[in-house]
Amino acid sequence: MNVAVLAVPLYILLILLELAYERWSGRHTYRLADAVTSIDTAVLRMLLEGPLRLLLVVPYAWLYEHARLWTLDPASPWTWLLGFVAVDFCFYWAHRSLHRYNLLWGAHQPHHSSEDFNLSTALRKGAFQTAFDWPFYLPLALLGLPLPLFLVLLGTQLVYQFWIHSQHVGRLGMLEWFMVTPSNHRVHHGQNDRYIDKNHGGVFIVWDRLFGTFADETEAVRYGVTTPVRTFDPLRLQFSWWRLLWADAMATRSWWDKLRLWWMPTGWRPADVRARPWPKMGAEKFDCPSQAGLRWYALAQFVAINALTLVYLASVKQAGWLLPLLLGPLILFGCVSLGWLFEGRRALWRLEAVRLALLAAFALAWGLWLAPAQWLFGLGLAGLCAASLLWLVWLAARPQMAQA
Numbered sequence: 001m002n003v004a005v006l007a008v009p010l011y012i013l014l015i016l017l018e019l020a021y022e023r024w025s026g027r028h029t030y031r032l033a034d035a036v037t038s039i040d041t042a043v044l045r046m047l048l049e050g051p052l053r054l055l056l057v058v059p060y061a062w063l064y065e066h067a068r069l070w071t072l073d074p075a076s077p078w079t080w081l082l083g084f085v086a087v088d089f090c091f092y093w094a095h096r097s098l099h100r101y102n103l104l105w106g107a108h109q110p111h112h113s114s115e116d117f118n119l120s121t122a123l124r125k126g127a128f129q130t131a132f133d134w135p136f137y138l139p140l141a142l143l144g145l146p147l148p149l150f151l152v153l154l155g156t157q158l159v160y161q162f163w164i165h166s167q168h169v170g171r172l173g174m175l176e177w178f179m180v181t182p183s184n185h186r187v188h189h190g191q192n193d194r195y196i197d198k199n200h201g202g203v204f205i206v207w208d209r210l211f212g213t214f215a216d217e218t219e220a221v222r223y224g225v226t227t228p229v230r231t232f233d234p235l236r237l238q239f240s241w242w243r244l245l246w247a248d249a250m251a252t253r254s255w256w257d258k259l260r261l262w263w264m265p266t267g268w269r270p271a272d273v274r275a276r277p278w279p280k281m282g283a284e285k286f287d288c289p290s291q292a293g294l295r296w297y298a299l300a301q302f303v304a305i306n307a308l309t310l311v312y313l314a315s316v317k318q319a320g321w322l323l324p325l326l327l328g329p330l331i332l333f334g335c336v337s338l339g340w341l342f343e344g345r346r347a348l349w350r351l352e353a354v355r356l357a358l359l360a361a362f363a364l365a366w367g368l369w370l371a372p373a374q375w376l377f378g379l380g381l382a383g384l385c386a387a388s389l390l391w392l393v394w395l396a397a398r399p400q401m402a403q404a
């Protein structure tokens with residue numbers, strides 16, 4: 001049972017409530033392109049979650065079966081309580097390590113890349129992070145925490161972290177001393193010098209207080225990373241930091257530096273390439289102004305892509321393989337195309353037209369040949385693609401779009 005996925009309706013409800021509150025209060029923390037990119041990174045992570053989760057599940061199950069020191073009773077409330085605390089303790093060290101080393105930071109940087117901070121930021125995930133943080137949870141298998149219970153507790157711990165990504169909740173009194181709250185998690189997302197690499201806890205802030213990584217929110221937080229990603233493409237976003245490391249590895253003349261820079265502290269660079277500038281955060285947030293018509297089109301496609309993602313998740317749950325195999329790449333294509341739309345790239349019209357054509361071809365093949373019993377789904381999706389293509393052609397023909 002994936003608790004984080006089951007909580008998706010709750011995430012949607014809370015985001016809508018936060019947007020409603022912002023409309024009422026007049027204080028806005030959302031930008032459409034940034035929020036859509038954050039949610040699309042969550043979609044990308046869902047597409048990769050199954051294969052990458054095996055990196056954790058397989059060794060955990062083996063260690064529990066063959067090397068556990070105790071057998072904890074999953075029916076005991078104490079197992080649940082102490083197991084939850086232990087999961088958060090492991091998360092703290094995994095999270096701290098992801099900030100500590102160049103290679104690992106590349107997997108986690110996408111989560112910090114937004115220059116906004118709102119509930120959608122909680123969904124901006126590193127799609128490949130599971131490939132790097134899984135070893136930190138294996139001691140729990142040795143202690144005898146059953147795998148199904150571990151997965152439930154880990155998912156619950158991640159769900160808790162959703163609500164702390166908000167600028168609208170102030171300080172919470174005594175809770176600030178032992179729980180992770182929006183105030184001390186805002187610190188974690190700050191690029192202010194005194195906030196960098198602070199407050200790594202997921203649920204309990206006591207780990208940071210015990211191990212010297214705590215910082216209080218004492219000045220206005222500037223969100224984002226000091227080396228900005230400057231893109232709304234959720235796939236490109238995943239490789240932003242690793243691309244910089246790869247460029248340094250190719251440029252340095254030292255073979256030793258080519259190898260070790262990946263495991264050096266975050267931000268370390270070979271001496272002979274430090275003169276090559278990396279991107280620096282400017283005074284203005286990254287943005288690409290676009291016409292209102294294109295934004296409405298992008299929002300409609302965003303809703304459609306997320307609806308297809310729900311279809312994808314439902315088919316996986318039903319143990320199907322053909323629909324996810326065909327639909328997954330098309331969903332990924334859609335997320336990338338949305339990023340191009342928001343960035344206003346020259347090739348966006350051709351890319352989006354190709355995407356719609358491929359999606360329509362899939363829909364017709366599915367409804368008329370691969371799964372005739374689902375003909376209504378296939379024809380409906382093909383019709384939606386046709387309507388979207390007409391909308392796209394109309395937008396492209398408008399004079400203001402041509403000038404842009």
